[in-house]
Amino acid sequence: MKIERRSFRSDVAHSFGTNVVIAVINLATGIMVARLLRPPGRGELAAIFNWPTVFSVLAVLGMSESLVYYCARERDRSGRYLGTSLVIALGASVVFVIVGWLLMPVLLLAQRPETVATARLYLLMVPIGAVLGLLARPLRGIGDIRGWNYLSVTHYLVWLLVLIAAALRGHATARSLALGFVGARLLLIPFTYVVVRHRMSRPLQLDRTLSRPLLRYGLPNVLAVLPNIFNMRLDQLLMAVFLPARDLGLYVVAVSWSQVTSPVLVAFTTVLFPRIAEADEDQRRVLAARGMRIGTLVSIVLMLIALPLTELVIPLIFGADYQDAVPAGVILVVAFAASSTNSVQQEALRGLGRPSAVLYSQLAGLVVTVLGLALFLVPLGIDGAAIASLMGYSTIVIVLVFVGAKATALPWPDVVLPRRGDVRFLLDQIPDPIRSRFPGR
Numbered sequence: 001m002k003i004e005r006r007s008f009r010s011d012v013a014h015s016f017g018t019n020v021v022i023a024v025i026n027l028a029t030g031i032m033v034a035r036l037l038r039p040p041g042r043g044e045l046a047a048i049f050n051w052p053t054v055f056s057v058l059a060v061l062g063m064s065e066s067l068v069y070y071c072a073r074e075r076d077r078s079g080r081y082l083g084t085s086l087v088i089a090l091g092a093s094v095v096f097v098i099v100g101w102l103l104m105p106v107l108l109l110a111q112r113p114e115t116v117a118t119a120r121l122y123l124l125m126v127p128i129g130a131v132l133g134l135l136a137r138p139l140r141g142i143g144d145i146r147g148w149n150y151l152s153v154t155h156y157l158v159w160l161l162v163l164i165a166a167a168l169r170g171h172a173t174a175r176s177l178a179l180g181f182v183g184a185r186l187l188l189i190p191f192t193y194v195v196v197r198h199r200m201s202r203p204l205q206l207d208r209t210l211s212r213p214l215l216r217y218g219l220p221n222v223l224a225v226l227p228n229i230f231n232m233r234l235d236q237l238l239m240a241v242f243l244p245a246r247d248l249g250l251y252v253v254a255v256s257w258s259q260v261t262s263p264v265l266v267a268f269t270t271v272l273f274p275r276i277a278e279a280d281e282d283q284r285r286v287l288a289a290r291g292m293r294i295g296t297l298v299s300i301v302l303m304l305i306a307l308p309l310t311e312l313v314i315p316l317i318f319g320a321d322y323q324d325a326v327p328a329g330v331i332l333v334v335a336f337a338a339s340s341t342n343s344v345q346q347e348a349l350r351g352l353g354r355p356s357a358v359l360y361s362q363l364a365g366l367v368v369t370v371l372g373l374a375l376f377l378v379p380l381g382i383d384g385a386a387i388a389s390l391m392g393y394s395t396i397v398i399v400l401v402f403v404g405a406k407a408t409a410l411p412w413p414d415v416v417l418p419r420r421g422d423v424r425f426l427l428d429q430i431p432d433p434i435r436s437r438f439p440g441r
Contacts, residue, residue, distance in 0.1 A: 071141025276351025
C-alpha cells in the first residue's frame with residue numbers, strides 16, 4: 001500500500017482531531033479510575049504502573065526516534081529498520097524485567113506487599129510496551145500520519161474497555177485493573193502488526209548492518225529519555241518510597257488535570273519531527289525555528305485557559321475526595337506549559353539530527369528537579385513535588401532556547417518570540433469548515 005505524503009496542514013488537523021479524542025478518553029479513564037479506586041487505591045495503581053512504564057521506555061533503547069528519523073529518510077528500507085529495532089528492543093526488555101523484579105521491593109518501599117507483588121507481574125508490560133511502541137512508529141516516518149493516529153487511539157481504547165468491564169462488575173482493585181490492562185495490551189499486538197504490515201507494504205526483516213546506525217542515533221535519545229522520564233516521573237517514584245498511597249493518588253489526579261491541554265501540541269509535534277528530518281538543510285532550520293516559536297505561544301495560551309478552571313474542575317469531575325489536589329494542580333498547570341514548550345523544542349532538534357542536544361537539556365533539568373525534590377518533597381508533600389517539577393521543566397526550556405538558537409544559527413529571540421507570520425501559519429492549519437465560520441479573520 002503506497003502512502004502519499006499529505007500536506008502539513010492536513011496532517012496537523014488530523015493529528016489534532018485524534019489527540020482530542022485521546023484527551024477525552026484519557027479524561028474519562030482518569031475520572032473512572034479516580035472514582036473506582038478512591039485516593040488510596042489510585043495511589044496503589046500509580047505505584048504499580050510507574051516503574052514498569054519507565055523500564056518499557058528505556059528498553060526500547062531510543063529505537064522509537066531512530067525509526068521515525070531513518071524511515072523518513074529511507075522509506076524503502078522501513079521494514080528492515082523496524083525488524084532490526086524490534087530484535088534490539090526485545091533483547092533489552094529481558095534485562096530490564098530481571099532488574100525490575102529484583103529491585104521492586106526497594107523501589108516500592110512504602111507500599112503494601114500485595115502492591116509490590118502486582119508491580120512485579122506488571123513487568124510483563126516491558127516487552128509488550130516495547131513491541132507496541134515500535135510497531136507503528138515507521139508510519140510516522142513514511143508519512144502515514146493517519147495510520148499512526150488510528151493505532152494510537154487503540155492504545156487508549158483498550159484501557160477504557162478494561163475500566164468499563166470493571167465498572168460493570170461493580171468491583172475493582174488496583175491489582176485487577178493492572179493485570180487486565182496487561183492482557184488487553186497483549187491482545188493488541190497481533191492487530192497492530194496486521195495493520196502496520198498492510199499499510200507499510202514492507203516486510204519485516206532483520207538486517208544486522210542497520211544495528212549500528214539505529215543505535216548511534218537511538219542511544220543519545222535514550223540517554224535523553226532517561227533524564228526526561230525522571231523529570232516527568234521522579235516525583236511519583238519517590239512518593240512510592242516516602243509517602244502513603246493516598247498522597248500519590250492525589251498527585252496523580254493533579255497531574256492528569258494539568259495535561260488536559262496536551263492534544264494541541266502533541267498533534268503539532270507528531271508531524272513536525274518527520275517533516276524537519278526529510279527537508280533540505282535550509283528548510284530544516286527555518287521549520288525548526290518556527291516550530292519552537294509556535295510551541296512557546298500555544299503553551300502560554302493554553303496555560304492561561306486552564307489555570308482559572310483548576311479549583312473548580314478537579315473536585316467536580318474527579319470527586320470531592322480530591323479537593324486537596326487543587327494547589328498542586330495549579331502549580332502543575334504552569335509546569336506542564338513549560339513541559340509542552342520543551343517537547344516541541346526537543347522534537348525540532350531531533351528533526352535537525354541533534355538528539356544529543358536534547359540529552360544535555362534533560363540532564364540540566366534533572367539536576368534541578370532532584371534538588372527541588374530534596375528540598376520540598378518531605379516538608380511540603382505533593383505541593384513540594386509540583387514545585388520541583390516546575391523548576392525542572394523551566395530549566396529545560398531555558399537550556400533548549402540557547403541550544404535551539406545554536407542549531408538554527410539564529411539569535412535566541414528568534415526561537416522564542418512569535419512573529420506575525422507564525423500566527424498566520426498557525427491559523428492556516430485550521431480546517432476550512434471551521435475557518436469558514438469566521439470570514440472576517
